[in-house]
Amino acid sequence: MHEPNQEWYFVERPEGEPTLDCFELREGDVPTPRRGELLVHVRYLSVDPYMRGRMRDSASYAEPWAVGDVLQGGVVGEVVASESPAYEAGDLVTGRATWSEYAVLDADDAAPVDPEIADLPAYLGVLGMPGRTAYFGLLDVGEPRPGETVVVSGAAGAVGSTVGQIAKLNGCRVVGFAGTDEKTSWLTDDLGFDAAINYRTTDAYRAALDEVAPDGVDVYFDNVGGPITDAVFTKLNVDARVAVCGQIAHYNDEEVPTGPRKLPLLIAPRARVQGLLVSDYATRFGAAREQLETWVASGELDHRETVVEGIAKAPDAFLGLFSGDNVGKQVVEVAGPSRGEDHSP
Structure with a gap:
């Protein structure tokens, strides 16, 4: 292909909160797929909080980006050229690739997308990595039991909103923390949370929990850290389980305050605190996806995506994660349908 290919490069390590200076949009050539690979016209790309860790020059569970690397993340796109018998041109797939208009995916790591089940951005949210994180983090680490109280921080994000709904499907009382009245209303009115706390309009988190979780907390799914987590720890019941998924309150700290x-x-309640990485459950991704698709198709699991239009806005979409711009999953619409048709329902 002779079309130009816009790509985002990581050009400067941030100190504290990242800025637009960390990113640079360049024009390159459309790559050529090799054996076992797919050339994909990217329709949507994902921005996720964990990417902030990849901007640090230090070892972590995700390999850090080198300055000068093309940025990477989850994508949904249309196959333009296939060097694999598993897919053909026109197929819709999801996988990990570069922040670019055209990208190469390893066919073995790609997965098909069914627009009859959900719109394409959902495959980067509830039916993608965030959905799997919620599924395994709650069910395997949190082990919710009917009648228990589950508290979720960052509850209006892609992971948290899915966690709360799965907890409700398991017969639990669910309380979520979110940062606007719009978000707390979405949690209670649309997603079925029993209560939601706007952490920006009160800092009396312990008193708020006393009101909405009077019987204490049995499962805490932590996406945030900080003062919210400090307050929840004071309310843990005996045999409570804490699933530590993220700590976005500290991702931009140069030094984490103790x-x-x-x-x-944790001593009196004999609580268990466990970190989780969704990659540990890779051998079970198929079963999780099947269950999540079933819940979405039946309407038992709702979802929402905040779509930022245009590849030029990808860094803005990423930075918006740290100011709470998104409701549900934050995605970037890179391109419309390649052949003048809409694959979305």
């Missing part, structure tokens, strides 16, 4: 030591609060 504050009061909270570990003594």
